[in-house]
Amino acid sequence: MFRASVIGMIAVLWAAGASADVAPGDIVWGEYGSIEQPLTDTPGDPEEGRAVMATNALGNCVACHSVEAMEDVPFHGTIAPELQGAGDRWTEAELRGIVVDAKQLFPDSFMPGMYKVGPFIRPGVEFTGNAPDAPEDIQPILTAQQVEDVVAYLVTLKE
């Protein structure tokens, strides 16, 4: 039974082409919170990344950040730094690190880790308010590919 489910899971991962993704626990961090190696083999798509940033149920980056180049998206937040110019201020590896888990660079940052599965204090399953039944019930907010897409868009944000 157990073996069958593991094989089934591997088959699903294979079919989704996700087997090459770097898992949150396998990320190699640079000294200052950067990640040199892309999380997937597929290069990021900046247009997809822009959509992830604007979508509530995905990155919802505009909840806290304003982005000059995304003025078509209503109600940008005022919590966090303006992202215009992020592509000048940070390298791709630094941007990847900040998106994955900004606290590696800024320990007190308000920003949630977008590709992080713990450790957390009282994590719940998405927005249910309920505790997970198993650790794998806590999934990263974004997929590895969505992180790469967002990074691909961020590097285009020049002053």
Place this chain on the structure above:
Amino acid sequence: MKPYRSLGAATTVAAVAAMTLAAVTASADPVMDDELVINEELELMTDTPAPEHLGGVLGETIYSGWRFRDTETRAMQKDDFDNPMFLFVDAGLAAWDTPEGAANQSCADCHNSIEDSMKGVRAAMPRVNADGELWSLENYVNDCRETRMEAEPWGWNSQEMKNMTAAIGLQSRGMPVEVQIDGEAAPFWEKGKEMYYTRFGQLEMSCANCHEDNFGNYIRSDHLSQGQVNGFPLYRLKDQGAVSMHQRFVGCVRDTRGETFAPGSQEFRELELYVASRGMGLPVETPAVRH
């Protein structure tokens, strides 16, 4: 902090400086050109000097959540006929006089007039009871129901409970929040304070991240307040109904992608005490209107 790196050191430093500056200057941006006068006669102060125990973390002034809501929402609270909570207050007042339970007793049978007996009660809640437990208003209501009326307790977030806590809370409207935080209340207060600064859930957010560091700022279109609780239970337009304080606590923890605590839990009563203490000096606004 260790953000320095050879590459573009100047711009990196500038960016870090900007972030630090943003954190420091994320100051209050409440509405400054409106006053809360109810029924054209009862003036409720919506700002007051911050209590000393805060040590300046909210600056010199604390603000009611009313000052962070839009014009229409603020107007609804200015007239009890426009305030939808008064339907529930009326239901609570009717329940006050209604005998219930095996003992066939009403609240009024022991407490007489709600206007006299309940005046000031809400302003001092939650407080430590005779047995040394920290109780919220809901605990006291249910204790009466069970021991004196021999009736079934109400659910913490039931409509009946909100009706009653709104009716009781109204009797303190205008009185300054003044909860005990020292003596026997101190251990509960300390735990509530620790909870306030704990970063819960997958989003790793504490109460303080939004309501201390960022009040006045916006998350999307949501104008962050100081998270003051002097108006509960209140009418929340988003929910189109009465909302209890612990109900809102549940919503906030859930929104951190966290496992919530139960309404009425020990943890939420301790948090209630600490959050109430951050609003000491603000008048009770129960029943308020928010969105």
